[in-house]
Amino acid sequence: MSEHRTGGGDPAHTLRLLWRQTDGPRRGPRQGRSLDEIVTVAIELADTEGLESVTMRALAQAVGVAPMTLYTYVPGKAELLDLMLDLIYTNMERPDRSGEPWQTRVAAVAADNRSLFTAHPWAAEVATGRPPLGPGQMTKYEYELRAFDGTGLDDVTRDAALTYVLDFVRAAARSSAEARSAQQESAWTDEQWWTANAPLLAQVLDERRFPTAVRVGAAAGAAQNAAYNPDQAYEFGLARILDGLTTLITATLDGTAPT
Known part of the structure; x- marks a missing residue:
């Protein structure tokens, strides 16, 4: 890209x-x-x-x-x-989530941005190191920062936490777009590609040479029905992000977070 x-x-x-x-x-x-x-x-x-x-x-x-x-x-x-x-x-929707737990609010922010990139895939290609500080950007930033209300995070950490979430969603969106593009260009589904190449792969992927890779790859492929499943990768990654933020926020509210 x-x-x-x-x-x-x-x-x-x-x-x-x-x-x-x-x-x-x-x-x-x-x-x-x-x-x-x-x-x-x-x-x-x-x-x-x-x-x-x-x-x-x-x-x-x-x-x-x-x-x-x-x-x-x-x-x-x-x-x-x-x-x-x-x-x-x-034009993004911004429902009032003020009464919901912060985990639900943050997950919703991630989902909203994922939907944005699904509707406008080109947006994930744009580097926003210097964000367009227009009314849409500022309204979005204001709304998304409030997902961390009640977490005890200071302003700098709150901004970093939001950036952490949004960077993950952008990366996931780009990986998903690349997977769709590869499938469209080949005109094969992942399942068709693996089936067609299974005989050759069986010859070159020696279980004795790559025991862990072959075992784990086979298990993951069977579970996902593909080498890469964008939805599963997104759900797994978001859950780990929420786990990490939970540890940080719990420590912050307990007063045990490092300064």
């Missing part, structure tokens, strides 16, 4: 676009589309054809405007990418 990143455009211009701040009345012909409409079309294009397909020329064609007209809305793809992410963040 190619690497895309947020924060690649002019910061001041990008922030004004994200927060829909203008520099006053615009000169020239009246724009026929809103910025939200332009960004929505870009998201749809990325959802169906991938992020690489979202060029300014392709977007202009999809919107039905001349390429130069598109630049009156957004100066380039770097700023457009920030707008796209912020809009999908804005």
Whole structure:
């Protein structure tokens, strides 16, 4: 997967676009589309054809405007990418979970982000070291931080805990996307691939040379019906993350956590 990143455009211009701040009345012909409409079309294009397909020329064609007209809305793809992410963040559902245990709230945050990456697979490809600090991003951050209310974590640790969860979900989403891509490209299911290659694998995978790998691999493959099962990997990983956070939070509330 190619690497895309947020924060690649002019910061001041990008922030004004994200927060829909203008520099006053615009000169020239009246724009026929809103910025939200332009960004929505870009998201749809990325959802169906991938992020690489979202060029300014392709977007202009999809919107039905001349390429130069598109630049009156957004100066380039770097700023457009920030707008796209912020809009999908804005559209995430955020039910009130304030009365639920923190484990349930954190698991829900993970599930919400997994659903986001399922609906918009391209979003998992984007590096967000410089997050688009628009209204969608800030609302998402505010909501997700509150999943740790009542845990006793200080602000820095709360931010780190959330990052820990979100990084896991992003990695899981990318692995799942890679598995889907491999299956689509080969036109075989994992089960069909293993069945077709079983005779050769039986010859080269010597149990005497690789006793642990062969035994564990066979057991895992039989249990998952594949070498890799994205759903099982996600559920196992999330449970371990919650286990680790439980240890940290219990120690924090007991006053025994290291400082």
